[in-house]
Amino acid sequence: MTATERRKAFRAVLSGTACLHPASVFDAISGRIAADLGFETAILGGSVASLAVLGAPDHIILTLTEFADLIRRITRAGAPPLLVDADHGYGNALSVMRTVEELETAGVAALTIEDTLLPRPYGPDRTELLPLAEGLGKIRAALAARTDPSLVIVARTSALSVTTTEDAVTRARAYAEAGADGIFVTGLTDLAQLTALREATGLPLLVGSAKPGLGGAADLARHGARIALQGHATFPAAMQAVHDTLKALRDGTAPKDLQGLPDSATTKRWQRDGHYDTAIRDFLGG
Template identity: 80%
Template structure:
């Protein structure tokens, strides 16, 4: 699929009546695996991007250029329609416009812009939100910056876990009024909150984090959620596999005896060796 087709596929998810779990991906191969398995969509989390590119925690020190480069590798590799956590848009509303331009060019299907005060300001460590007017300005700027109308712009708010349900509803209503395509919420603790957000905005909801036991995909779907994250477990799983393999080699395990290694056929398929072999025959006289 080209970028527009991927964006239309993501819009179809939002317009449907089911709730899907996105695959958490971080490079070309993880994106291909997600597509091969059949995930309808994928996500690149901000924390995962920071870990993958910098080996650093999610302190908003990744640059837009670094994020866009990583996104381009993932989308070029054939990942499912990709939702990207664009954090606060890397600055003010003008920076948000640049963020949308760069990520659209990199092939994302959807991106979120959040109203958290980022990066962390000087002083005590306490999560704070932007004033509503400033957050609204960022969403309006994001919408103005896209050139492909099929690109999905999602307004993200952390108000449920920072201020109140009433504030979350007010912010979501304002973002919906500006033209956002969906509302992404974190800190969900009650299904009634989803109902209130759905009724206030009429928009599909995306759930980033929720109280344990609140319900599975079918339950969330019935309350207006169309995408629900399950966390970002693939990157730490890959880290453990790499460390275990290196430790085994360091301890003297013979390469042929290493457990958990993808076989040759799997690697050839995931790196599209047949495609490149055909190109060699066609264009290099091989």
């Protein structure tokens, strides 16, 4: 699919009636595996990107260029329509415009811009929100910067966990009135919060962290959610697999006796051997 086709596919998810779990991806192969497994959407989290590029925790030290380069590798490999966590847009509203330009060019289907005060300012470690006017300015800037109208701009707020449900509704309503395509929330503790947000905005909802026991995807869907994250377990799983393989080799296990490796046919499918074999025959004389 082209970038525009992927964006339209993501919009179809948002306009549907089901709530889907995106695949958490972090590189070209993980994105391709997600596509092979039939995931309708994928997500690249900010914390995952920081680990993949820097091997560092999520302290907003990844640069926009590094983030866009990673995204480009994932989208060109054929990942499902990709939602990315663009954090605070890497600065003020003008920086948000640059962020949208770079990520649209990199092929994302959707991106979130949040109203959390980032990066962490000097002083006690506590999460703070931007003033509503500043957060609204960022969403308006993001919308003004896109050139492909099918690109999905999602306004993200942490108000449910930082201030109040009422504040979250006020912020979400303002972002919706500005033209945001969806509302991403974290800190969900009650499905009634989703109902309030849906009624206030009329927009599809995307759910990050949520209190356990709120129900499954069907329950979330009935309250307006169309995307619900399941965390980012794939990258820790990959780290553990690398550790276990290297440790086994270090401890003397012969390569042929290693456990958990894909067979040759699977590896060839993931790396698209058939595509390259055809190109070799067509353009390199066999």
